[in-house]
């Protein structure tokens with residue numbers, strides 16, 4: 001994560017750390033364990049206990065700073081692939097709709113991303129961000145406004161904050177999305193997923209609701225990297241892509257997937273497609289991780305970014321087509337003697353087991369071994385037998401050039 005993004009997140013962490021009544025590290029660690037347990041084992045209690053003081057403390061003191069970087073990572077990838085997202089860093093005023101906004105991790109993550117993206121472009125014009133947050137928990141909304149104003153100050157961005165106590169399933173919310181530049185929804189959809197079936201899926205009404213959001217504006221959904229919540233997100237994604245060819249105003253998947261085919265990972269019930277990305281944890285997140293014994297410092301999450309309009313392979317759409325030589329690495333390294341194997345999801349929608357023999361490893365193909373789970377890369381030339389030889393180059397997926405975004409910065413879907 002760019003250091004400016006981290007500076008923004010640190011400022012919010014500091015706000016909640018020094019607030020009166022803030023818990024010490026030991027009490028915070030207990031609250032974090034309790035809330036994490038609820039997510040994994042007693043999801044029905046989540047909605048009931050939203051206003052619980054200990055949960056709020058865990059959200060402000062820990063989850064805010066550990067979830068905001070996920071937004072930065074996901075927006076970086078979506079902006080690298082789609083001008084619908086890239087243009088957000090070029091606008092003088094960005095209108096953001098944050099659904100299930102909680103204490104502000106997602107909006108603060110957005111500000112952290114925006115600050116870093118604008119700094120990379122050496123943009124000096126002042127930016128204004130108008131946040132419209134939908135959240136039905138009153139105690140969270142108070143923390144939300146403080147978090148966002150602090151993050152905006154650190155990001156050097158002017159903000160308007162409007163928090164509405166409303167259920168995001170209500171009809172007016174879908175209409176609101178139409179007047180926004182981006183819709184964000186982090187770790188909130190899973191609260192609608194009550195039943196834990198063998199292959200969890202959202203209800204038809206949730207699928208319809210998300211389809212409406214996706215048609216209205218660029219949309220980023222982030223969910224926990226649990227089997228149940230991630231598989232439900234994968235099913236939601238498939239429902240979106242399967243309906244797109246049949247509707248007048250479709251939406252397409254921008255990231256993490258490289259294609260608009262059905263998700264090949266859904267075939268096996270024990271697979272769930274998620275990210276495991278290295279981030280620099282903030283000091284307090286690192287301290288709590290040490291206390292609770294969480295040693296894998298990677299950010300684990302699943303996400304889906306979509307944009308209105310037809311799929312990128314069609315001329316005149318919001319993004320250039322993805323090269324057929326592109327892969328997304330969807331497992332960690334699979335330990336095999338003398339070689340590294342990893343499952344990749346290719347741009348043609350096929351899952352393949354690719355391998356690199358240790359003796360054929362070169363600086364030019366080392367990314368295949370080193371890449372974090374979830375990363376996309378180009379493979380040139382693409383080996384027909386899935387064996388990456390010494391002559392094959394594995395490189396990070398290049399981002400959209402500024403000229404491409406500028407040429408189309410006025411673009412906005414109908």
Ligand SMILES: C[S@@+](CC[C@H](N)C(=O)[O-])C[C@H]1O[C@@H](n2cnc3c(N)ncnc32)[C@H](O)[C@@H]1O
Nearest residue numbers: 100101102105106135136137167168186187188
């Ligand atoms: C786990 S928190 C995540 C908050 C925030 N998105 C974040 O990333 O920190 C989920 C939030 O969504 C809110 N929420 C869940 N379902 C909602 C709904 N149908 N309408 C409005 N808010 C909702 C809950 O009150 C809770 O504050």
